[in-house]
Amino acid sequence: MKRIVSIDVFRGLTMFLMIWVNDFWTLQDIPKWLKHAASGEDYLGFSDLIFPWFLFVLGMSIPFAFENRINRGEAPFNTWKHILVRSIALLVMGLFHMNMEMYNHDTSLISKPVFVIICTAAFFMIWNVYPKAESDKRITFKALPILGVMILAAMFLIYKGKGYDGAEI
Structure with a gap:
């Protein structure tokens, strides 16, 4: 086309x-x-x-x-699946990055820049398009998205935010 x-x-x-x-x-x-x-x-x-x-x-x-x-x-099903996965990816990335504005570095375990870098690295691990590979690399390529999800879950759990009124989120 x-x-x-x-x-x-x-x-x-x-x-x-x-x-x-x-x-x-x-x-x-x-x-x-x-x-x-x-x-x-x-x-x-x-x-x-x-x-x-x-x-x-x-x-x-x-x-x-x-x-x-x-x-x-x-197949149309695969196209719609692709759209759904992309939409979820954008929503998750937006959720994490938009809440960075409220990140409270005073009460958090890690600094805001480190938090941003770790979350962004996890996004790449999850949604990267990995190449077809031999069995030893295939295991790594299958493990990276799982590790990325685990990292994002950990970042979600340790997130400490502060509202505009100063209240902890």
């Missing part, structure tokens, strides 16, 4: 802008119109446009992805 360049360019631009605007919190004195609108404000900042663009380009890409899988002869 021939790729549609305009969708690829828009997807790339959107991903770049998502990374860019989500790093604004580290910057000072940036124009207000670039930032997300605060809760209760009646205005739309540039950053507020990026996620809808992402959803739009995602919606544009889905029919082509389905058609590509059908053309490869993949």
Whole structure:
């Protein structure tokens, strides 16, 4: 299937802008119109446009992805299974990474940067696409996702957060 360049360019631009605007919190004195609108404000900042663009380009890409899988002869059940696994992966990653904002390094066993690195490494262990391999490596490739799940479970159990009001989560 021939790729549609305009969708690829828009997807790339959107991903770049998502990374860019989500790093604004580290910057000072940036124009207000670039930032997300605060809760209760009646205005739309540039950053507020990026996620809808992402959803739009995602919606544009889905029919082509389905058609590509059908053309490869993949069963519809496998396509839906793939979508479900990816959706769960994104939800789990989002759950961990969005709660990093509330991470309380004062009461936690490990520092926030170490917690983030360990969680991210576990994500790769779980959702990496491992190559087909001989039996000795196959065991390792089967064990890594299991180890990743165990690591994420441990990170979930040791997580200590602090709410905006200072209460422990």
